[in-house]
Amino acid sequence: MFNYLFSLFSNDMGIDLGTASVLVYIKGQDIVLREPSVVAMEKDTKKVLAIGSEAKRMLGKTPANIIAIRPLRDGVIADFEATERMIRYFIKKVHNRRTLLHPRVVIGVPSGITEVERRAVRESAEQAGAREVYLIDEPMAAAIGAGIPIQEPEGSMIVDIGGGTTEVAVISLGGMVVAKSLNVAGDEMNESIVQYFRKKYNLIVGDNTSEEVKIKIGSVYPLEKELVMDVKGRDQVTGLPKTVRMTSEEMRIALTEPVKAIIEVIKNTLEETPAEIAADLVDRGIILSGGGSLIRGLPELLAQETELPVNLADDPLTCVARGTGAFLEELDNIKVSRKENL
Numbered sequence: 001m002f003n004y005l006f007s008l009f010s011n012d013m014g015i016d017l018g019t020a021s022v023l024v025y026i027k028g029q030d031i032v033l034r035e036p037s038v039v040a041m042e043k044d045t046k047k048v049l050a051i052g053s054e055a056k057r058m059l060g061k062t063p064a065n066i067i068a069i070r071p072l073r074d075g076v077i078a079d080f081e082a083t084e085r086m087i088r089y090f091i092k093k094v095h096n097r098r099t100l101l102h103p104r105v106v107i108g109v110p111s112g113i114t115e116v117e118r119r120a121v122r123e124s125a126e127q128a129g130a131r132e133v134y135l136i137d138e139p140m141a142a143a144i145g146a147g148i149p150i151q152e153p154e155g156s157m158i159v160d161i162g163g164g165t166t167e168v169a170v171i172s173l174g175g176m177v178v179a180k181s182l183n184v185a186g187d188e189m190n191e192s193i194v195q196y197f198r199k200k201y202n203l204i205v206g207d208n209t210s211e212e213v214k215i216k217i218g219s220v221y222p223l224e225k226e227l228v229m230d231v232k233g234r235d236q237v238t239g240l241p242k243t244v245r246m247t248s249e250e251m252r253i254a255l256t257e258p259v260k261a262i263i264e265v266i267k268n269t270l271e272e273t274p275a276e277i278a279a280d281l282v283d284r285g286i287i288l289s290g291g292g293s294l295i296r297g298l299p300e301l302l303a304q305e306t307e308l309p310v311n312l313a314d315d316p317l318t319c320v321a322r323g324t325g326a327f328l329e330e331l332d333n334i335k336v337s338r339k340e341n342l
């Protein structure tokens with residue numbers, strides 16, 4: 001009975017601390033918060049003005065004395081203080097809406113972050129009132145969230161393509177056998193699109209526009225029905241507003257570089273995978289997670305390049321958060337079985 005009441009009020013939470021967005025999962029419930037990883041602050045005083053969705057709206061539109069930053073960039077913590085403020089803000093936001101006890105918090109972090117960065121993340125969560133803090137590498141959390149049976153003695157490959165990083169890991173017996181991280185993912189795709197418009201059409205478009213184009217007509221493999229979109233921007237030469245008609249075929253050209261880099265890191269990881277485990281991958285293939293994996297035709301392209309089966313996880317954007325949630329549930333099992341063994 002006590003255990004039941006405890007879990008009812010405990011608010012234990014899992015957090016996907018992503019470079020593009022932060023997701024919070026509450027144990028026994030679901031994902032309760034999903035906001036961009038953006039902090040807006042006064043330039044001189046560093047006073048925080050807004051965090052999350054409100055701050056994202058300010059990106060690129062801020063007056064001179066306000067800056068809106070992404071505290072986690074390229075899979076590392078670019079601004080410690082802003083990261084801490086953001087973690088504290090999101091934990092409190094979720095926590096205050098609910099009840100009572102200090103929660104246990106599981107945080108999915110990019111596997112490339114340093115010990116110092118890990119400590120900073122842990123301390124921020126503790127300061128926000130966490131009773132216990134566990135850090136889990138994003139590829140591990142993504143694999144759990146994608147439903148990969150990570151404890152089995154058979155290898156699986158997860159490729160998690162987020163905003164700032166692509167993380168590739170081969171997992172077997174609950175551990176990462178080979179893991180690689182690359183600073184090329186969804187953000188870099190946006191950047192390539194910006195460059196393409198500038199070079200080919202002298203058109204200046206902002207980050208938000210390039211992301212919208214990517215999501216609406218982005219493609220990396222021929223589509224059954226190709227797509228078209230009118231894109232508005234500013235002419236680099238005349239300075240006047242201009243519209244360009246963009247197609248999904250052209251998007252494949254625009255996205256060549258980042259996609260090539262992602263294929264290369266996957267191939268390098270495969271090359272370093274021990275033969276026995278590589279053999280497992282022939283059957284089990286590659287599972288894709290993260291928002292960047294939603295680009296049209298990626299499974300088909302990767303299957304062609306690696307000659308392995310490639311599948312998209314269910315709801316790729318929430319894999320890491322759901323993985324941290326599943327890890328929370330596991331924590332209880334571990335504790336219960338420890339007690340039973342006493």
Ligand SMILES: Nc1ncnc2c1ncn2[C@@H]1O[C@H](COP(=O)(O)OP(=O)(O)OP(=O)(O)O)[C@@H](O)[C@H]1O
Nearest residue numbers: 018019020021162163164165186290291292294295
């Ligand atoms: N339908 C879509 N097609 C293509 N890209 C998409 C789509 N939906 C989201 N994205 C991209 O996914 C990226 C964000 O993915 P996600 O939220 O998984 O990243 P993150 O976990 O915050 O980042 P990281 O894993 O690098 O820490 C963004 O670049 C976004 O543009």
